[in-house]
Amino acid sequence: MKKIFLIICTFAVALSFGVSEENTTDKIPKESFTDIQIALSSPEYPVTAGDIYTLAFLANNTPVSYSISVDASYQIRIANLTVLDAKGKTFLELKKLVEKIVTENYRMSGVQFVLTTPAVFNVIIKGEVQETQTKKAWALSRLSSVISDFTTEYSSTRDITITSSDGKKKTCDLFKAERNGDLAQDPYLQPGDVVTINRISRIVTIAGAVERPGTYELLKGENIQELIKIYGGGLKEKADTSRARIVRSKDSVNLPGDEMYLTKKDFDNNFELLCFDSIIIPSYTDLMPVVFFEGAIYSKTNEELEASTRVALTFTPGENYATILRSNKDKFSASSDTKNAYIIRQGKQIPIDIDSLLYDASIYSPEYVQANDTLLVPFKQYFISVSGAVQKPGRYPYIPNRSWDYYVGLAGGFTTQNSFEKIQITDIYGKLLTKDDVITPETTIEAKSNSFLYYFNQYSGLISVALTCITTTLTVYAYLK
Numbered sequence: 001m002k003k004i005f006l007i008i009c010t011f012a013v014a015l016s017f018g019v020s021e022e023n024t025t026d027k028i029p030k031e032s033f034t035d036i037q038i039a040l041s042s043p044e045y046p047v048t049a050g051d052i053y054t055l056a057f058l059a060n061n062t063p064v065s066y067s068i069s070v071d072a073s074y075q076i077r078i079a080n081l082t083v084l085d086a087k088g089k090t091f092l093e094l095k096k097l098v099e100k101i102v103t104e105n106y107r108m109s110g111v112q113f114v115l116t117t118p119a120v121f122n123v124i125i126k127g128e129v130q131e132t133q134t135k136k137a138w139a140l141s142r143l144s145s146v147i148s149d150f151t152t153e154y155s156s157t158r159d160i161t162i163t164s165s166d167g168k169k170k171t172c173d174l175f176k177a178e179r180n181g182d183l184a185q186d187p188y189l190q191p192g193d194v195v196t197i198n199r200i201s202r203i204v205t206i207a208g209a210v211e212r213p214g215t216y217e218l219l220k221g222e223n224i225q226e227l228i229k230i231y232g233g234g235l236k237e238k239a240d241t242s243r244a245r246i247v248r249s250k251d252s253v254n255l256p257g258d259e260m261y262l263t264k265k266d267f268d269n270n271f272e273l274l275c276f277d278s279i280i281i282p283s284y285t286d287l288m289p290v291v292f293f294e295g296a297i298y299s300k301t302n303e304e305l306e307a308s309t310r311v312a313l314t315f316t317p318g319e320n321y322a323t324i325l326r327s328n329k330d331k332f333s334a335s336s337d338t339k340n341a342y343i344i345r346q347g348k349q350i351p352i353d354i355d356s357l358l359y360d361a362s363i364y365s366p367e368y369v370q371a372n373d374t375l376l377v378p379f380k381q382y383f384i385s386v387s388g389a390v391q392k393p394g395r396y397p398y399i400p401n402r403s404w405d406y407y408v409g410l411a412g413g414f415t416t417q418n419s420f421e422k423i424q425i426t427d428i429y430g431k432l433l434t435k436d437d438v439i440t441p442e443t444t445i446e447a448k449s450n451s452f453l454y455y456f457n458q459y460s461g462l463i464s465v466a467l468t469c470i471t472t473t474l475t476v477y478a479y480l481k
Contacts, residue, residue: 048139050119057111121191165192208281209239224271288314289371296336321365337380382441386411389418422448
């Protein structure tokens with residue numbers, strides 16, 4: 001009997017799951033809800049007003065199964081046994097308590113207590129937002145995910161107040177949650193919560209030779225030292241604080257702002273920062289001379305090598321071209337014509353054998369890198385030859401990942417003497433390829449003629465001239481004889 005009841009209970013719970021998914025999937029926020037198992041698998045899921053649970057057990061050999069809804073009072077009735085206060089409890093805590101009460105009253109009852117529909121509720125968002133909004137959330141929605149679409153450039157992420165339904169207030173700092181992993185600063189929201197986003201008091205920007213450049217909101221009493229050490233993550237190894245400068249727009253008569261240099265004393269005294277200050281920490285590498293690589297060169301903006309690129313690279317004075325080429329060999333590709341590269345220095349061209357320097361470690365260049373040199377690497381151009389019964393036989397630029405019919409199309413397509421697309425494809429090594437093979441550089445595509453008259457028409461002029469000469473010769477010979 002118990003086994004039969006357990007089967008019935010399982011079936012009833014399954015039906016409850018199905019109904020709840022169908023009825024609530026479109027109500028739970030997409031950014032939070034994937035399926036009910038998220039709530040069941042989370043030990044932190046709190047009992048929330050609006051939750052629906054299913055309780056199933058065997059009472060004196062009689063199957064009992066019904067739904068329990070949680071309202072704003074959080075008082076829930078467990079069958080005819082007791083009333084529980086579920087406020088402040090997690091689902092797991094409530095589950096253990098309910099199952100314990102039922103088991104104590106009905107031995108061998110096979111009790112099951114399952115969350116079938118998580119609650120969905122509204123949260124009010126106001127303050128420094130585009131406009132006061134009401135946002136749907138559920139018990140596993142964190143503060144950061146709910147407010148992300150409503151903030152402005154003046155919204156504080158460090159001074160956010162959550163007012164609960166009972167009037168209690170909590171101030172949250174999302175920077176601490178993001179940087180330090182302090183999730184208490186990015187709490188789950190609850191029904192009746194009102195989120196007030198306050199306005200920023202000070203934001204500053206730090207750029208240059210720090211580990212974490214960016215724009216940060218400072219707390220009261222925090223200045224240049226905290227900005228560099230806490231927010232910027234500290235100075236990089238080659239940071240040059242002797243050339244550090246600040247651009248201040250507040251109270252400036254100049255539109256770009258007033259620029260001033262910071263001294264060692266400013267750093268020691270924790271120079272006071274104002275809202276919208278911008279601090280730049282240069283690097284000693286900025287003072288190093290540069291050489292330019294130009295042409296068929298990879299760069300962040302030219303990863304496909306579709307056009308000529310010019311990049312500036314720093315080098316150490318006295319550096320040989322062999323070392324700078326080897327340390328930047330990832331800048332070259334199969335399209336780089338390294339055999340015909342050259343250095344442009346003061347208007348003169350100096351040939352350089354890049355291949356030898358890249359792949360023979362024993363070779364060093366007689367040329368040393370000089371400031372403002374330009375290493376020019378041309379593009380290597382490949383071609384495909386198309387011949388035979390096409391409109392415009394010739395050589396056409398090779399483009400990767402194109403099939404044979406692309407090149408026949410460049411040649412104007414087949415003539416009428418090739419009505420069956422009969423072709424012969426031969427790669428640079430003399431190997432015959434099929435139409436399904438990849439076309440490689442310097443491949444020859446020959447369109448075969450299906451008519452004898454095609455070749456006859458090509459040479460008909462020569463044949464006519466030859467026959468005329470023969471006829472004239474025979475006529476003269478017969479006359480003279």
